Amino acid sequence: MPKRYWLMKCEPSAYSIDDLARDGETCWEGVRNFQARNFMRNDMRVGDEVLFYASNAAPPGVSGLARIARTAYPDHFAWEAGHKYFDARSKPDAPIWYMVDLEFVERFAETVPLSVLKTTQGLEAMKVTQKGSRLSVQPVTRAEYDIVVRLGRPTGGG
DNA sequence: GCCAACGTTGGC
DNA sequence: GCCAACGTTGGC
Numbered sequence: 001m002p003k004r005y006w007l008m009k010c011e012p013s014a015y016s017i018d019d020l021a022r023d024g025e026t027c028w029e030g031v032r033n034f035q036a037r038n039f040m041r042n043d044m045r046v047g048d049e050v051l052f053y054a055s056n057a058a059p060p061g062v063s064g065l066a067r068i069a070r071t072a073y074p075d076h077f078a079w080e081a082g083h084k085y086f087d088a089r090s091k092p093d094a095p096i097w098y099m100v101d102l103e104f105v106e107r108f109a110e111t112v113p114l115s116v117l118k119t120t121q122g123l124e125a126m127k128v129t130q131k132g133s134r135l136s137v138q139p140v141t142r143a144e145y146d147i148v149v150r151l152g153r154p155t156g157g158g
Numbered sequence: 159g160c161c162a163a164c165g166t167t168g169g170c
Numbered sequence: 171g172c173c174a175a176c177g178t179t180g181g182c
Contacts, residue, residue: 033165056180114181132163134179
C-alpha cells in the first residue's frame with residue numbers, strides 16, 4: 001500500500017510538538033471518536049506522514065511533522081477505571097478504542113496558522129479548513145501535505 | 159469565556 | 171427510526 005498522509009489534532013496544553021520532540025515517540029491515546037478510530041485502526045501504516053496540528057492554540061495550526069511508528073493497537077487506558085480515558089464498554093478481549101504510535105519528525109520554526117491554511121490555494125478541500133470540522137484524525141492528500149510542509153519551511157528569501 | 163457545530167445517547 | 175437533550179470540540 002502506498003504511503004498515506006494524515007492530520008492529527010491535539011491541544012498543546014495536553015501534548016505539543018515540543019513534547020513530541022522531547023519524547024521522540026509517543027502513543028496517541030484518548031481518541032474517542034469512531035471515524036477517527038477507524039482511520040487509525042484500518043488505514044494507518046508505519047511510515048505514513050502526519051501533519052501535527054495544534055488546536056485551541058494561539059494561533060491554531062500545524063506546528064510540525066510526525067510519522068506513524070506503530071500501527072493500531074488497543075488503547076488500554078480505556079480499561080483503567082478512574083482514568084480520564086476510561087470507557088466501560090471497552091474490554092481487553094473486545095477493545096473498542098485503538099491508538100497508534102507517533103515519532104517526531106520536525107518542529108516548524110513557526111506554526112502554519114489555520115488562517116493561512118484557509119486562504120492557501122490547493123487546501124480548500126482539507127477538512128480542517130472547513131467550518132465545524134471537529135474530526136481529530138483526518139486523511140490529507142499528498143499534494144495538501146506538500147503544500148503545508150512548504151508553508152512550514154520558509155526558504156528565507158528567493 | 160462564549161457559543162456554534164457536531165457526535166452520541168436515550169426516550170418514545 | 172426519529173429527534174431532543176446533552177456533552178464536547180475548537181475557533182474566536
